[in-house]
Amino acid sequence: MNIAIVCYPTFGGSGVVATELGLALSKRGHHIHFITYNLPVRLEALKDPNIHFHEVNVPDYPLFKYQPYELALSSRLVDVVKANKIDVLHVHYAIPHAYAAYMAKKILLDSGIQIPIVTTLHGTDITLVGSHPFYKPAVTFSINHSDRVTAVSESLKQDTLRLFDIKKNINVIPNFIDTEKIKLKGKPCERSLLAEKEEKILTHISNFRPLKRIMDVISIFEGVQLKIKSKLMMVGEGPEKKRAIQYVNEKGLEEQVLFLGNSNEIDKILCYSDLFLLPSEKESFGLSALEAMAHGVPIISSDAGGIPEVNKHGKTGYLSKIGDTESMTLNALSLLQNESLHESFKKQAEQQAEKFNLESVVNQYESIYADAIETV
Numbered sequence: 001m002n003i004a005i006v007c008y009p010t011f012g013g014s015g016v017v018a019t020e021l022g023l024a025l026s027k028r029g030h031h032i033h034f035i036t037y038n039l040p041v042r043l044e045a046l047k048d049p050n051i052h053f054h055e056v057n058v059p060d061y062p063l064f065k066y067q068p069y070e071l072a073l074s075s076r077l078v079d080v081v082k083a084n085k086i087d088v089l090h091v092h093y094a095i096p097h098a099y100a101a102y103m104a105k106k107i108l109l110d111s112g113i114q115i116p117i118v119t120t121l122h123g124t125d126i127t128l129v130g131s132h133p134f135y136k137p138a139v140t141f142s143i144n145h146s147d148r149v150t151a152v153s154e155s156l157k158q159d160t161l162r163l164f165d166i167k168k169n170i171n172v173i174p175n176f177i178d179t180e181k182i183k184l185k186g187k188p189c190e191r192s193l194l195a196e197k198e199e200k201i202l203t204h205i206s207n208f209r210p211l212k213r214i215m216d217v218i219s220i221f222e223g224v225q226l227k228i229k230s231k232l233m234m235v236g237e238g239p240e241k242k243r244a245i246q247y248v249n250e251k252g253l254e255e256q257v258l259f260l261g262n263s264n265e266i267d268k269i270l271c272y273s274d275l276f277l278l279p280s281e282k283e284s285f286g287l288s289a290l291e292a293m294a295h296g297v298p299i300i301s302s303d304a305g306g307i308p309e310v311n312k313h314g315k316t317g318y319l320s321k322i323g324d325t326e327s328m329t330l331n332a333l334s335l336l337q338n339e340s341l342h343e344s345f346k347k348q349a350e351q352q353a354e355k356f357n358l359e360s361v362v363n364q365y366e367s368i369y370a371d372a373i374e375t376v
Contacts, residue, residue, distance in 0.1 A: 002085055004033045007092040009040040014122040017175050018092040019043055024362045026050035054080050070096045077104035081115055088369045090118045098142035116372035119146035123284030126160050140164045147372045153306030156284040175287045176361035177294045179354055200230040200336050203273040205288045208238025216279040216325050223329030228336050232257045270295040275332055281322045286310045294353035298345040300332045316349040
């Protein structure tokens, strides 16, 4: 198949999933065409002849206060579909991608080209942005006019059905992890690069938006380090980072809390880690938690959204109510202070991650594509 994938080319979960899916599909012989405004971060370089990148350029016209990305994307989709005989459009995020894909589909019909649209819902396009009254009609329209719709968790599917008047069937296809690739990399960890032998390492990875509750991450760490010598690795960039750094400096924790920025070295970072912290107030799936679990890192998290579908309480980590940092701190200490319990949770985390292995998920997407193409 010739498959066009539209996504945000960023470190966020949707961009990572879209890119990894495209790479996996290319290894199965499909031709994958990424269409976005920058090279996706996980793509790194175009080394695979089955991988193609088509940049969306938005002309800067003084007439517009905000440049019309949706219009530029729709036009680019039309060009790519015609030039490359695309079989199916797979768009990640309802806004603006499904909306732009629908416009491209209608334009292509004038040329006698019928192209199916598969839309994957990831979270904030539904629960945060999409549910805003300004966008809600467009999101509803885009979902209902997609040929196939998928959501990354049962929680997100139910949120979508609750918030919107949806007529389409929504298939739950979870996010995934390439566990085989992680196993091949092994664990040549040199913890001494980041911490002393007796120190524990806690990690948080996100886009540092308010809903990730960054200050809760630091609060949990503060409670842990009072009892156990430890360090906290904060990976990512975003609006809450400045506030977090200021707080850490005021508390004199700058030697213990390391802000590492965005990184393509997630495997190495998780290899060092003893616990992963995810106290989010909204989380459609929790891809960062799944990545941590695949590296044998137990999770201390909230029970928001789809997290309980990934992190199993009392087995792969612990769940607490949103904002209950005291409970999260106690749960973290219970694992870090009990070596045998910690080891069992590490093994169980890896076993749980295997349920979200890449191969089975790619099979589901291939089936969705084939069905959409056949019935368009």
